[in-house]
Amino acid sequence: MLVTRVVGDCPKCKSPASFGNVSVSQATLTRGCLNCDFSQQFWLPQLSKRIIYLDQSFFSHAFRAQLTEFAECAKILSQLAQDQLIVCPISCVHETETYQWRSTQREALWNFTKKTSRGHSFLPTYKVKSTQIHRAFKRFRENASEEFPLISSDALEGDVNQWDDYFWTDVPARALNIELTRKLKEESTEELVELFPEWRQNPMSFEEHWNVELRTMAQEYLRLYVSKIQQLANGNFDAALFSPIDSNIVEMLARDFDEGISLSERFNTIGSFFESKYYAEVPCEHISSGLMTVLRDSVKRGQFQNARKAKDQMKGIFFDHEAISAYAPYCDAFFVDGGMLEMVRHSKLDLEKRFPTRFFAKSNWSELLTYLELIRSEKSEELSRAIQLVYPNSPKRAKA
Numbered sequence: 001m002l003v004t005r006v007v008g009d010c011p012k013c014k015s016p017a018s019f020g021n022v023s024v025s026q027a028t029l030t031r032g033c034l035n036c037d038f039s040q041q042f043w044l045p046q047l048s049k050r051i052i053y054l055d056q057s058f059f060s061h062a063f064r065a066q067l068t069e070f071a072e073c074a075k076i077l078s079q080l081a082q083d084q085l086i087v088c089p090i091s092c093v094h095e096t097e098t099y100q101w102r103s104t105q106r107e108a109l110w111n112f113t114k115k116t117s118r119g120h121s122f123l124p125t126y127k128v129k130s131t132q133i134h135r136a137f138k139r140f141r142e143n144a145s146e147e148f149p150l151i152s153s154d155a156l157e158g159d160v161n162q163w164d165d166y167f168w169t170d171v172p173a174r175a176l177n178i179e180l181t182r183k184l185k186e187e188s189t190e191e192l193v194e195l196f197p198e199w200r201q202n203p204m205s206f207e208e209h210w211n212v213e214l215r216t217m218a219q220e221y222l223r224l225y226v227s228k229i230q231q232l233a234n235g236n237f238d239a240a241l242f243s244p245i246d247s248n249i250v251e252m253l254a255r256d257f258d259e260g261i262s263l264s265e266r267f268n269t270i271g272s273f274f275e276s277k278y279y280a281e282v283p284c285e286h287i288s289s290g291l292m293t294v295l296r297d298s299v300k301r302g303q304f305q306n307a308r309k310a311k312d313q314m315k316g317i318f319f320d321h322e323a324i325s326a327y328a329p330y331c332d333a334f335f336v337d338g339g340m341l342e343m344v345r346h347s348k349l350d351l352e353k354r355f356p357t358r359f360f361a362k363s364n365w366s367e368l369l370t371y372l373e374l375i376r377s378e379k380s381e382e383l384s385r386a387i388q389l390v391y392p393n394s395p396k397r398a399k400a
């Protein structure tokens, strides 16, 4: 038996320092002996952890510890995570952004981020998006209510309300093409900023823009799919493997029909779905198009006049949009940078009203600390006792 935390002598065979914690699962702690078959089970209280997303700016500030408040906040978060009150899962966006960092400290930053997450992670953003679109499409065809149901397994790997195990599986870094990602990011930022002069002239209203953004995204899924099919028809079989991942969205929906249904009927239904409120209500599509509309609105109101400065300000914007669109609805709290906070709180988007998520940034730092203090104050006596049993070597115990 593998005893990971020795708590004392075995009550049965009396062998010294051989009895301790073996495993922890959702509701049970198992203790056992290194020398005999004696074991004990303890029931553990049900957990209800808050899910907190920390963006890359938070992690790099906390890691570099140049801004003391970030380092101190990271300590508070780490204690709350150890107390099973919160989780700060990592995501593919963290990974991509970390590997964009040119510093020799890159690996160390990635390890710091993983350590903070204690083995919890979000599903890849693409997976969240395709699951949401697929579910909305089924609801559209069943004529169910247009309101989209938030189900945490759509966005999170495993059950976050399990007691943290003594070991967690380390996620090996993906084989990212760092230079290519950097190049694409720079190009996209440039292209975005080049659109600003035209945006300033455009007379469309906020609502009209939002609608155009949504429909453009849907058209892009159709376009990517058609382009892939055409390439395959022309004998370019690489297209099956190397087409953009979004080219699979329409294919996934087209497979959702009974065999007898003709292709044209399938595509008519898919087209009507993309025009419907069901599609507009898909959280990641709603947020992604909404954030872009808010950006347009800011540009129209005179922000980002200096193109060179604007390129710098837009540097992380695609990563921010990607993470917020996919994960924010599933989080209790979401940390972003200051400019982003204003955008998510824009009166016509107002993500805090739409989703059960609170947003924090450096500009409302005291609210963040109050929020974390409130979570800490909710720690019950029963939970404290269970934590002492499960993690007896925790610093709290050492101090006592």
Ligand SMILES: [Zn+2]
Binding pocket: 010, 011, 012, 013, 014, 015, 018, 033, 034, 035, 036, 037, 038
């Ligand atoms: Zn024993």
